[in-house]
Amino acid sequence: MKVKMILPALAEAESPFWRPIKYSLFPPLGLATLAAYLSPDDEIDLQDQHVETLKLNDNPDLVIIQVYITNAYRAYKIADHYREQGAYVILGGLHVTSLPHEAAPHADSIFLGPGEETFPRFLKDFRNRTPQKVYNSAIRTLDKIPPIRRDLIKRNRYLVPNSIVVTRGCPHHCDFCYKDAFFEGGKTFYTQLVDDALAEIERLPGRHLYFLDDHLLGNAKFATELFEGMKGMNRVFQAAATVDSILRGNLIEKAAEAGLRSLFVGFETFSPVNLKQSNKKQNLQKDYIEAVNRLHSLGIMINGSFVFGLDDDDKDVFKRTVDWGVQNSITTSTYHVLTPYPGTKLYKDMEQQGRILTKNWDLYDTRNVVYQTTKLTADELKDGYNWAYKEFYSWENIFKASLNHESHKHKLKHLMYSGGWKKFEPVWNFLIKTKNLNNILPVLESVLSKVKPKDNELLINIQSIENVKNSQIL
Numbered sequence: 001m002k003v004k005m006i007l008p009a010l011a012e013a014e015s016p017f018w019r020p021i022k023y024s025l026f027p028p029l030g031l032a033t034l035a036a037y038l039s040p041d042d043e044i045d046l047q048d049q050h051v052e053t054l055k056l057n058d059n060p061d062l063v064i065i066q067v068y069i070t071n072a073y074r075a076y077k078i079a080d081h082y083r084e085q086g087a088y089v090i091l092g093g094l095h096v097t098s099l100p101h102e103a104a105p106h107a108d109s110i111f112l113g114p115g116e117e118t119f120p121r122f123l124k125d126f127r128n129r130t131p132q133k134v135y136n137s138a139i140r141t142l143d144k145i146p147p148i149r150r151d152l153i154k155r156n157r158y159l160v161p162n163s164i165v166v167t168r169g170c171p172h173h174c175d176f177c178y179k180d181a182f183f184e185g186g187k188t189f190y191t192q193l194v195d196d197a198l199a200e201i202e203r204l205p206g207r208h209l210y211f212l213d214d215h216l217l218g219n220a221k222f223a224t225e226l227f228e229g230m231k232g233m234n235r236v237f238q239a240a241a242t243v244d245s246i247l248r249g250n251l252i253e254k255a256a257e258a259g260l261r262s263l264f265v266g267f268e269t270f271s272p273v274n275l276k277q278s279n280k281k282q283n284l285q286k287d288y289i290e291a292v293n294r295l296h297s298l299g300i301m302i303n304g305s306f307v308f309g310l311d312d313d314d315k316d317v318f319k320r321t322v323d324w325g326v327q328n329s330i331t332t333s334t335y336h337v338l339t340p341y342p343g344t345k346l347y348k349d350m351e352q353q354g355r356i357l358t359k360n361w362d363l364y365d366t367r368n369v370v371y372q373t374t375k376l377t378a379d380e381l382k383d384g385y386n387w388a389y390k391e392f393y394s395w396e397n398i399f400k401a402s403l404n405h406e407s408h409k410h411k412l413k414h415l416m417y418s419g420g421w422k423k424f425e426p427v428w429n430f431l432i433k434t435k436n437l438n439n440i441l442p443v444l445e446s447v448l449s450k451v452k453p454k455d456n457e458l459l460i461n462i463q464s465i466e467n468v469k470n471s472q473i474l
């Protein structure tokens with residue numbers, strides 16, 4: 001059977017704000033996970049529109065499309081095209097799960113929730129010529145899932161080809177998060193068997209790993225065993241976790257020992273009113289600075305996530321958030337305009353209150369204001385968001401934040417990571433064009449190398465960085 005798997009790109013791919021590097025980070029892991037259930041005799045063509053031009057003039061028997069909110073319209077067009085040609089088209093992913101009635105007219109079958117149980121069930125039905133219209137994921141387990149078909153991934157097109165997920169979901173229930181909508185009707189947090197996770201890690205070449213799990217420390221027992229097993233594997237890795245999990249027990253030390261070098265942390269807001277309103281209880285009364293200091297003392301760089309536009313936010317929120325990030329040496333900040341994804345509690349509340357201003361999903365990219373704001377106007381929110389990005393990533397603030405670290409090595413790593421990520425667009429574009437992106441991996445691995453506590457090893461003369469800054473060469 002000829003099978004086509006497609007991850008369509010978002011509408012923004014054609015906008016002047018498109019940052020090719022942002023979309024050349026991770027391969028289509030969801031589709032490669034599903035491909036493992038196909039037969040070795042199937043002829044599979046997996047295409048990721050973020051990094052390649054789609055070929056749509058082929059004649060597959062089965063077309064599998066992954067739908068996110070911001071690629072939904074494009075996904076539907078591709079689906080319609082293949083259905084006209086007589087292919088059997090199936091749609092799944094987050095957006096289909098949130099809005100099955102919207103997706104259904106564009107598909108022969110739709111899939112709600114994760115695919116590990118529904119997709120093999122469908123394949124059996126399909127081969128027996130009895131496919132159903134809707135497949136709803138009721139059984140949630142990752143036990144004995146087949147190895148991901150990484151051979152289908154064009155590794156040289158991604159900066160981080162070794163992305164991996166060893167858990168699904170998260171133990172928390174924040175109102176704005178996609179998670180409860182996607183995992184509705186079954187378990188909302190579950191893990192792989194530790195041995196299976198370790199076997200998947202062993203299969204990955206090189207040193208660097210990026211765990212895309214929503215909350216890698218969410219199950220302490222699983223994480224402890226995973227980190228124990230990873231000791232001695234000589235890996236460096238990046239992951240995501242919550243503020244409370246950093247402060248609790250000594251799991252974070254174990255993670256650092258296993259190779260954790262950079263962590264995505266959902267700070268989101270400093271306002272207890274906002275936290276309560278968003279049901280982000282796990283952040284309430286937690287000392288963010290203590291969490292930051294703990295990570296830094298372990299040599300772990302921080303990617304802080306912050307949401308703007310929650311109801312308690314006023315005009316000062318942008319400056320407060322940027323200043324805090326710089327003062328506390330956050331390496332990279334990811335800012336979001338609050339976005340009510342369909343299916344979430346936030347969306348339901350806002351719809352009830354008549355606050356949803358548009359249902360143009362292309363705008364639901366966390367850069368646009370799609371709802372009626374309260375203390376801020378929509379323009380203030382959007383301008384403040386743009387200002388925050390510009391300000392945080394100004395050279396002055398990158399230097400300030402870097403130089404606040406104790407050890408010289410951490411200062412240098414911060415500077416290279418943050419500056420490299422935001423300030424070298426032409427270099428990234430060149431590497432993407434010449435399909436050399438993964439050759440830069442050893443540089444990333446060395447930026448993520450270990451910082452020993454109070455490391456005073458003088459890799460380069462930091463004073464010279466300050467001189468460069470003062471002379472405004474950069």
Ligand code: B12
Nearest residue numbers: 010027030066068069070091092093094111114115365366
């Ligand atoms: C990696 C990632 C990215 C990467 C790359 C995506 C890629 N190449 O796959 C990058 C950096 C490009 C990215 C960008 C964005 N992302 Co993103 N991203 C993620 C992240 C962290 C992991 C995705 C992943 O690999 N999951 C693991 C795999 C195994 O799961 P999966 O992809 O969901 O696939 C499973 C199921 O969905 C299902 N499935 C999927 N498709 C199909 C199809 C069929 C037919 C079937 C049967 C099953 C099926 O089966 C798979 C196995 O279970 C998720 C968070 C998350 N935990 O999912 C956010 C997430 C998907 N991103 C999100 C958003 C909002 C964005 C951006 C708009 C953010 C922005 N401001 O730029 C952009 C736009 C992306 C786009 N293309 O439209 C939201 C989506 C919300 C929504 N309702 O759609 C999420 C959920 C984050 C969040 N918490 O809000 N993202």
Ligand code: SF4
Nearest residue numbers: 170172173174177214
């Ligand atoms: S902690 Fe993060 S992943 Fe978990 S529900 Fe909240 S926002 Fe979602």
